[in-house]
Amino acid sequence: MKIIKLIFLTIFTSLLTMSIAHSDGHIKLEYFATAKLFLDPLAPVADRDIIANVPTEGSYIETADGERWNVHNPCADWLVLQASGVFNLDVRCSAKTEDGSAVRIDYIGRAYPANEIGSEKMTSSELITRDDFYFITAPHMKTVSEKYSWINNTMFVGEMVELQFFNDKGKRPYVMYKWYAIK
Numbered sequence: 001m002k003i004i005k006l007i008f009l010t011i012f013t014s015l016l017t018m019s020i021a022h023s024d025g026h027i028k029l030e031y032f033a034t035a036k037l038f039l040d041p042l043a044p045v046a047d048r049d050i051i052a053n054v055p056t057e058g059s060y061i062e063t064a065d066g067e068r069w070n071v072h073n074p075c076a077d078w079l080v081l082q083a084s085g086v087f088n089l090d091v092r093c094s095a096k097t098e099d100g101s102a103v104r105i106d107y108i109g110r111a112y113p114a115n116e117i118g119s120e121k122m123t124s125s126e127l128i129t130r131d132d133f134y135f136i137t138a139p140h141m142k143t144v145s146e147k148y149s150w151i152n153n154t155m156f157v158g159e160m161v162e163l164q165f166f167n168d169k170g171k172r173p174y175v176m177y178k179w180y181a182i183k
Contacts, residue, residue: 092106
């Protein structure tokens with residue numbers, strides 16, 4: 001009888017685990033915005049610490065409903081390169097909405113080549129895509145605007161969709177993200 005109970009418990013636990021693993025759960029992602037941030041030349045500040053300043057000219061955030069927010073200073077990324085080659089992102093930005101509301105956007109993240117092609121593209125200054133790099137962010141936004149107050153209570157995640165790294169080919173370096181609200 002103990003063996004039958006053990007077998008039943010094992011099967012039940014396996015089925016439950018598989019059900020949970022294949023469930024879509026309760027977290028839903030809703031597209032919020034695309035951000036395109038141009039990059040000034042990297043400024044090393046310590047052995048593995050780098051600052052990547054984001055110039056406001058040309059940088060923007062376009063929301064799902066078609067609004068275009070302008071990026072304002074300060075806006076920069078304090079990158080730390082781990083010994084493993086993983087970049088730790090620590091970005092702090094400001095934006096102005098079309099109605100003039102100020103929004104602060106901070107995010108952390110991790111970035112590293114997802115495969116050999118990603119590494120090659122980075123060294124050759126080719127356009128890098130999400131297929132080439134693991135590049136995920138966790139934006140945190142806040143504002144005093146009543147219109148946008150919902151962002152104060154919302155969690156966001158993001159992924160890099162394009163990265164034009166620094167190059168000698170005349171291509172302006174930038175990073176482009178898709179940001180999603182977690183519902």
